[in-house]
Amino acid sequence: MPFGLKGAAQTFQRLMDSVLRGLPFVFVYLDDILVASCSASQHESHLRQVFQRLAAHGLIINPSKCQFGLPVLDFLGHRISAEGVVPLPDRVQAVSAFPRPTSVKALQEFLGMINFYNRFLPRAAHLLQPLYAALKGKTAKDPVDWLPERVHAFSAAKSALADAALLAHPLPSAEIALTTDASDVAVGGVLEQRVSGLWQPLAFFNRTLRDAERKYSVFDRELLALHLATRHFRFFLEGRNFTAYVDHKPLTFAMSKVSDPWSARQQRQLAAISEFTTDIQHVAGKSNHVADCLSRVLVSPVYVSIDYAAMAAEQRADPDILALQSTKTGLVLEDTPVWDGGPHLLCDVSTGRPRPVVPLSWRRRVFDSVHALSHPGVRASVKLVSARFVWPGLRKTVKEWAAVCIPCQRSKIHRHTQAPLEPFRIPGRRFDHVHVDLVGPLQQS
Structure with a gap:
């Protein structure tokens, strides 16, 4: 089968599979052959078997293109070591440097690069959902409408690939x-x-x-x-x-x-x-x-109407924030944009997602923006706000505000039946009605 024909690659792959069949330590893709061994002596034995197979079928290898006895190597876009497999750092860097796509075609190329390493990304489906939504009903040359959730998804996908998990080698007996x-x-x-x-x-x-x-x-x-x-x-x-x-x-x-x-x-x-x-x-x-x-995405995509530029200006003079910066806490405070190209704010980055530190004058507005979306309960409100923002005493403040929310109280289901007040008829004789109440403890005299 000469190269250049449509079926050349498939024919070559079938040839290599038949030549190296029965060698479980060999992984072959076209002319790339990987030999995996547990020790140097075993590796030498494995190589001899591979060379014998190639020689028996009249196949010749170029020594200048071969590498032997490597503890770590790059193979088909992955870096492989004794510990496991990770994406190739050069490919990860290329994805991280990928500019924001201006057309649907460019966005499809970016998604293809991410999906090549899909098995390394725990949250790929959730992270990429806003980007896939941008493709619906569009042609290849249409521009991409970069809504805030899509900007965040684009940045989060890059970060997820940069922090891709190390996948272990499967052990048959484990x-x-x-x-x-x-x-x-x-x-x-x-x-x-x-x-x-x-x-x-x-x-x-x-x-x-x-x-x-x-x-x-x-x-x-x-x-x-x-x-x-x-x-x-x-x-x-x-x-x-x-x-x-x-x-x-x-x-x-x-x-x-x-x-x-x-x-x-x-x-x-x-x-x-x-x-x-x-x-x-x-x-x-x-x-x-x-x-x-x-x-589940790390934080569900709830986007609130907050003027982050105005918040950033008030952060610099807020006494609570100044005290927080000088106090040793578990927070990791950095000046960082809340999304690519957005304004820089003082944020806590210890959770993996920037959480702006909210000045005192902005806290009620932040709570109202999040809580008014669906009026969740007290615990859900605390979870929603604390996942996106941070300030001293946040949990206590949010609990108090959520507990006294008037729309929540009006729509709350009351589980206790309260009987209406009824007037007593005028008694006709002594002890006709006896009213009992609890009082005490009383001071002894």
């Missing part, structure tokens, strides 16, 4: 587990192996839910997450004993339930999962940190 989770907009899972008592990630999986899937019940979304994850990691899980961990307890009884599933879709998904495992165990949501971050 215990493996699959942990899944689902949110309102995405599903995710992580495949792990236990080595020396510690769990090591092998690969991540996540996918954005389609419009119809977002209408599923919680049970159906959690079942879908487990079904998609087992299908995605099929080549890892087939023929292996493993445990599936979910944070939705009813799902753990789905395999042993006497009654039939409610829908044909549930029957199909449960049947497909049972081909791999029936060991489904519950893990509390607060303990399910790994998979939880797969299906």
Whole structure:
């Protein structure tokens, strides 16, 4: 098969696969051959076997293009070592330096670069969702409308790739587990192996839910997450004993339930999962940190109408902020933009996302902007505000303001029935009505 024809690459790959078939330590892609060994002596033995195979088929290698005995090497866009696999630093740098796309075609190129390393990114589906939304109904030459959430997603995707997780090499004898989770907009899972008592990630999986899937019940979304994850990691899980961990307890009884599933879709998904495992165990949501971050973005995309430039000007003279800067706390305060090209504010960057330090005069406005979106409860309000902003005594202040919110009180469901006041009829004789009340403790005399 001469090069230049459409099927040349496929024919060459089939040739190399047939030449090196039966050598489990060899990984080949066209003319790139990787030989993985545990020791120098084993590596020498493996190389001899590879050379013998090549010689037997009349194939010649160029020594000047070969590297032998390397502890770390770059292969097909990845840096591989004894510890595991990470994205190639040069590729990560290229993505980090990628300018903000001005057209749909350029945005598609950026998404393609990110998705090449999708298995390293726990939150890819959630992070990239605003960018994929920008592609809907557009042609390749159309300009991109850079809304604030898309600007943040573009920056967050670059940061996620720069902090990509180290994926361990799979060990055939290691215990493996699959942990899944689902949110309102995405599903995710992580495949792990236990080595020396510690769990090591092998690969991540996540996918954005389609419009119809977002209408599923919680049970159906959690079942879908487990079904998609087992299908995605099929080549890892087939023929292996493993445990599936979910944070939705009813799902753990789905395999042993006497009654039939409610829908044909549930029957199909449960049947497909049972081909791999029936060991489904519950893990509390607060303990399910790994998979939880797969299906949920670090901070849900709530964008508030705050004039950050005006806030930055007041930060410099606020006494609480000046005192906070001179006090030793767990916060990491830096002057940083809240998004690419935005104004610089004093922010806490200890959580991985800049949280502006709010001056005293801005705190009520910040609370109203966040709380007025859907009037969540006290705990939810604290979580929403503290995930995006920081100031001394934030939790106490937000709790007080949320507790006295008038629209919340008007729409609050009162669970205690209060009987209306009724007048007593005029008694006809002594002790006709006896009224009892509690008082005390009384001072002894």
